[in-house]
Amino acid sequence: MSSQEHAKRIQVPFESEETIRNLRAGDALLLNGTLYTARDAAHKRILEAADRGEDLPIPIERQVIYYVGPTPPRDGEAIGSAGPTTAYRMDPYTPPLIEMGLGGAIGKGYREAKVKEAMKGHPFVYMAAIGGAGALLGKRIKEAQVLAYEDLGTEAIRRLVVEDFPVIVINDTEGTDFYEVAQAPWRKAGDKA
Amino acid sequence: MRDVHVDQITKAVSEMCQSAGVTLSDDMLEALQKAHREEESPLGRHALEILLENAEMATGSALPYCQDCGFSVVFAKLGQDCHVIGGSLTEAINEGIRQGYGEGLLRASILKSPIDRENTGDNTPAVIHYEVVPGDRLELAITLKGGGSENMSRQAMLKPADGVEGVKRFVVDTVANAGPNACPPLVPGIGLGGTFDKSTYLAKKAIMRPIGQFNSDPQIAELEKEMLVLCNETGVGPQGLGGTVTCLWTPIEVYPCHVTALPVAVNIQCHANRRREVTL
Known part of the structure; x- marks a missing residue:
């Protein structure tokens, strides 16, 4: 299963729809290439711009959005600490982006049923990075450039260039949820609400 | 009566923010190490290894442990025989947070209003819980509480x-x-x-x-x-x-x-x- 020693190197944006469909819940990946950052406020603005028929600040098709609000960089560094934020806050905005062709998103935590439903029709994977490992993940980001919504500060949209950025596939195109699969053997009491 | 100057308070709060933002306290680090020894799931152990590596990397390179540097929550126990001089205690604490987050390059996450959602830019104000206790000391405990x-x-x-x-x-x-x-x-x-x-x-x-x-x-x-x-x-x-x-x-x-x-x-x-x- 998902030890990073067996991780697959994957190019982002994803090369094809086939690449996305071939990813399986539980796969450990090392992402290489370009990611775009966006959190709640930026998602809202992207969708408002799409509604008005305006050009979007980032490409969507087969791209991967990273839910992150980094700390400020020190002199000479690309970025500060940069771990994932909780993904469910983006749930209201994710299905329309999946329909527009978004290939994946990186965050942490459970996604709601509507997002998993939207993934059935379009190739999209939800991946988790280790929540709270901000220093370690920040070091895997080699370039960062603010592209849009600079007034949002840490929540502005950034273009990131990453090298061997470690993630685990949580929700795949076949409808498997890795959190459910991984927790079930260890559950003795209590239920996931 | 014993005097404590607001400048001392601001300096102490700033130092605590910068130190806490980067390095876990010893008890927490030990708890993570113990968890790593005791966790039975290989994947769970792997996640804990990454967290321990992150802790080491944060301290080693003076980077924040987590990018969410939290809401600054302060528990202030003010001795009834302790006299704060030179200004307001609340302002001194908030100034410490302002300086600590700025100098430590910690992320500012606090918004002026839950409706308008505009960032204050310096992680102030803190949430402060005051308690008046016997004695002539001022005890300050802070947590950088993640969202x-x-x-x-x-x-x-x-x-x-x-x-x-x-x-x-x-x-x-x-x-x-x-x-x-x-x-x-x-x-x-x-x-x-x-x-x-x-x-x-x-x-x-x-x-x-x-x-x-x-x-x-x-x-x-x-x-x-x-x-x-x-x-x-x-x-x-x-x-x-x-x-x-x-x-x-x-x-x-x-x-x-x-x-x-x-x-x-x-x-x-x-x-x-x-x-x-x-x-x-």
Whole structure:
């Protein structure tokens, strides 16, 4: 299963729809290439711009959005600490982006049923990075450039260039949820609400 | 009367923010190491290895441990024979946060208003809990409280008939529901009794207690031990990837309550449990 020693190197944006469909819940990946950052406020603005028929600040098709609000960089560094934020806050905005062709998103935590439903029709994977490992993940980001919504500060949209950025596939195109699969053997009491 | 100047307070708060933002306290680091030794799931152990590596990397390169540098929550115990001079105590604390977050390159996450949602830019204001105590000292304890885990916290006004079993169920459900959203392994602070507001205050106060220091009431200490076992039976595991260590520690604070009531609050703390304290 998902030890990073067996991780697959994957190019982002994803090369094809086939690449996305071939990813399986539980796969450990090392992402290489370009990611775009966006959190709640930026998602809202992207969708408002799409509604008005305006050009979007980032490409969507087969791209991967990273839910992150980094700390400020020190002199000479690309970025500060940069771990994932909780993904469910983006749930209201994710299905329309999946329909527009978004290939994946990186965050942490459970996604709601509507997002998993939207993934059935379009190739999209939800991946988790280790929540709270901000220093370690920040070091895997080699370039960062603010592209849009600079007034949002840490929540502005950034273009990131990453090298061997470690993630685990949580929700795949076949409808498997890795959190459910991984927790079930260890559950003795209590239920996931 | 003993004098404490506001400049001393500001300096101490700034230093605590910068240090806490980067380096976990010793008790927390030891708890993560113990979790790594005891976790039975290979994937859970792998997640803990990454967290320990992150802790080392943060300290080694003076980078924040987590990018969410939290809401600054301060517990201030002001001795009744301690005299703050040179300005306002609240302002001195907020100035310390302003300086600490700025100099430490910590992320500013606080908004002026929950409606307009414009960032204040310097992580102020803090949430400050004041307590007046005997003595001539000023004790300041601070936590940089992450938003992801705070969002998974809950409070319930249980019926007295629900009893201690109802309390256990509520805590376990809250932890299971938080799952990977809250960045486990967790420290759920539990507040039991008081009024609605007092229970949530107690829950926050509980997470300030050093890990391993049980409640001084033996009955509550037993409940803390049992609660830890129950929470770890959820199988959530480190990062929600399954395993035997969902929680590191389940501290409980208790207060008398009304005859009609059984208030319980669970304030979830993530593994980025960043606390400091100082006595001036």
